[in-house]
Amino acid sequence: MENHLGNQRYCVSLVPIFNHLEVEQMNEVMQVVKSRSFKKGEILYHAGDEANALHIVNRGQVKIYRLSESGKEQMLRILMPGDFTGELALFQEGSHEAYAEATQDTQICMIRDEDFQKLLVKYPTISLKVLEEFSSRLDRSEQQTTRVATEKVETRLALFIAELAETDQDRVHLPMSKKDLASYLGTTPETLSRRLAEFEEEGLIKMKGQREIVIQDLDGLLFI
Amino acid sequence: MENHLGNQRYCVSLVPIFNHLEVEQMNEVMQVVKSRSFKKGEILYHAGDEANALHIVNRGQVKIYRLSESGKEQMLRILMPGDFTGELALFQEGSHEAYAEATQDTQICMIRDEDFQKLLVKYPTISLKVLEEFSSRLDRSEQQTTRVATEKVETRLALFIAELAETDQDRVHLPMSKKDLASYLGTTPETLSRRLAEFEEEGLIKMKGQREIVIQDLDGLLFI
DNA sequence: CGCTGTCTTGAAGCGTTTCAACACAAGTGG
DNA sequence: CCACTTGTGTTGAAACGCTTCAAGACAGCG
Numbered sequence: 259m260e261n262h263l264g265n266q267r268y269c270v271s272l273v274p275i276f277n278h279l280e281v282e283q284m285n286e287v288m289q290v291v292k293s294r295s296f297k298k299g300e301i302l303y304h305a306g307d308e309a310n311a312l313h314i315v316n317r318g319q320v321k322i323y324r325l326s327e328s329g330k331e332q333m334l335r336i337l338m339p340g341d342f343t344g345e346l347a348l349f350q351e352g353s354h355e356a357y358a359e360a361t362q363d364t365q366i367c368m369i370r371d372e373d374f375q376k377l378l379v380k381y382p383t384i385s386l387k388v389l390e391e392f393s394s395r396l397d398r399s400e401q402q403t404t405r406v407a408t409e410k411v412e413t414r415l416a417l418f419i420a421e422l423a424e425t426d427q428d429r430v431h432l433p434m435s436k437k438d439l440a441s442y443l444g445t446t447p448e449t450l451s452r453r454l455a456e457f458e459e460e461g462l463i464k465m466k467g468q469r470e471i472v473i474q475d476l477d478g479l480l481f482i
Numbered sequence: 483m484e485n486h487l488g489n490q491r492y493c494v495s496l497v498p499i500f501n502h503l504e505v506e507q508m509n510e511v512m513q514v515v516k517s518r519s520f521k522k523g524e525i526l527y528h529a530g531d532e533a534n535a536l537h538i539v540n541r542g543q544v545k546i547y548r549l550s551e552s553g554k555e556q557m558l559r560i561l562m563p564g565d566f567t568g569e570l571a572l573f574q575e576g577s578h579e580a581y582a583e584a585t586q587d588t589q590i591c592m593i594r595d596e597d598f599q600k601l602l603v604k605y606p607t608i609s610l611k612v613l614e615e616f617s618s619r620l621d622r623s624e625q626q627t628t629r630v631a632t633e634k635v636e637t638r639l640a641l642f643i644a645e646l647a648e649t650d651q652d653r654v655h656l657p658m659s660k661k662d663l664a665s666y667l668g669t670t671p672e673t674l675s676r677r678l679a680e681f682e683e684e685g686l687i688k689m690k691g692q693r694e695i696v697i698q699d700l701d702g703l704l705f706i
Numbered sequence: 707c708g709c710t711g712t713c714t715t716g717a718a719g720c721g722t723t724t725c726a727a728c729a730c731a732a733g734t735g736g
Numbered sequence: 737c738c739a740c741t742t743g744t745g746t747t748g749a750a751a752c753g754c755t756t757c758a759a760g761a762c763a764g765c766g
Contacts, residue, residue: 324624324628326628327633327637327641330632332627332631332632334624345613346617346620346621347617348617349610349614349616349617350614350621355624356624375610378606378609378610378613379606382602382606382609383603385602385606385609385613386573386599386602386609388613389573389602389609389613389616392613392616392617393569393571393573393616394574395620396616396620396623397570397574397579399620399624400548400558400579400580401548401579402627403556403623403626403630403668404550404558405551406627406631407550407556407630407665407668408550408552408556408668409552410721410722411722412721413552417551435744436744436745444627444630444631445722446723446724447744447746448722448723448724448745448746448747449721449722449723450745451745452722452746452747455746455747468730468731468745635754659712659713661711661712661713669754669755670754670755670756671712671713671714672713672714672754673753673754673755674713675713675714676714676715676754679715691763692712692762692763707766708765708766709764709765709766710763710766711762711764712761712762712763712764713760713761713762713763714759714760714761714762715758715759715761716759716760717756717758718755718756718757719754719755719756719757720753720755720756721752721755722751722752722754723750723751723752723753724750724751724752725750726748727747727748728745728746728747728748729744729746729747730743730744730745730746731742731744731745732741732744733740733741733742733743734739734741734742735739735740736737736738736739736740
């Protein structure tokens with residue numbers, strides 16, 4: 259039990275929206291946090307579910323996706339430890355528009371809607387942090403719309419790899435399956451496979467297994 | 483001058499994020515609001531400009547767009563009176579990612595960054611309203627990404643018209659030029675023109691001038 | 707009225723999707 | 737640990753939808 263609570267504290271203090279709080283305030287947050295585990299493949303929430311909690315990833319990985327009007331799956335983002343979700347629907351009355359699914363065995367810290375709203379009003383600085391997070395997420399979303407609408411797959415893929423390289427150095431790790439990456443980039447697995455093969459033929463990258471890419475010519479990728 | 487201040491009050495009280503405030507608090511907001519006018523075609527801010535103010539549209543219309551990596555223009559949204567912008571960059575340190583341009587003669591109410599942040603901390607309920615607004619904007623942006631990535635132009639256009647019809651009844655008014663609409667939908671003016679002509683041949687709609695559409699078969703549009 | 711930008715229409719070319727077949731990897735149960 | 741099953745990834749060929757370029761029609765604005 260000691261260990262369990264230790265995990266929760268670790269979880270909450272990981273999250274950018276809380277990590278500026280004093281120890282005392284943090285303890286207050288801790289009291290409304292509940293822990294929950296999901297196995298790989300389990301769904302945290304469906305589109306249409308009533309939104310009633312903020313979900314913070316402690317261990318594992320979660321993917322957020324939508325279904326389009328015609329029923330196709332659209333990957334939106336991957337949550338790593340410290341990332342959170344569920345907020346979207348908290349502030350509009352209503353239900354989730356997206357699906358959240360654990361892609362590995364995952365541990366989540368949850369804060370109920372009412373508790374979170376109380377925290378926001380009591381500590382306005384939390385709101386500012388959430389606003390920051392929303393801003394950058396909106397920014398990335400609009401950038402993604404722009405890319406899918408105006409660039410071809412080759413370019414979208416090159417930019418995606420180059421951005422991974424900014425944090426991962428020149429051996430980058432794909433955070434998702436190629437199937438999901440195809441969906442994220444707004445294309446099909448077949449086209450993704452062909453474009454990656456092209457990059458390899460041109461000597462721009464080299465695949466090591468299914469999820470590792472060695473970048474051999476970053477400038478070449480960006481000049482596409 | 484009396485008239486000028488009257489306009490400003492009207493402007494601020496229009497905005498959903500402020501309209502729950504008491505008269506007294508509203509007066510406090512009024513003191514930090516500055517008015518500014520833009521002629522049709524003038525730019526409110528460029529991508530790369532430092533973000534230093536919240537812009538609220540009082541009269542007129544503003545379009546928000548991005549440039550993609552390859553230099554193409556991507557329409558993101560249209561601001562009508564009561565809508566606001568400029569917030570994105572306020573919460574991240576840094577600069578605007580998008581362009582804001584007046585598409586008609588427009589009057590804007592501005593609140594400087596520092597003043598707005600003070601208001602947010604003093605009246606936490608304003609934050610909740612801004613979070614609501616961000617939530618729904620993020621929701622729409624992710625929906626747009628999904629549509630551009632998974633639906634064909636025909637479907638995206640049909641959905642766009644159908645959604646206009648929800649507010650406008652069965653004679654809808656396009657809020658922007660067809661050139662901009664093409665960009666918004668992630669296609670070219672040529673393709674947009676062809677798809678609209680198709681809808682007209684099939685008896686689904688009827689164009690009246692360049693910006694008015696009479697919807698003749700809404701169900702037909704949605705079953706595409 | 708004439709200019710400028712927007713809109714339309716046609717024809718050709720291109721990138722992407724689709725379908726199908728096969729290779730491969732991961733996970734399960736004997 | 738191997739065989740089996742299931743899902744993921746690859747490769748080819750054909751079809752499709754969209755973009756591009758070009759030319760002309762139309763609308764808006766000084």
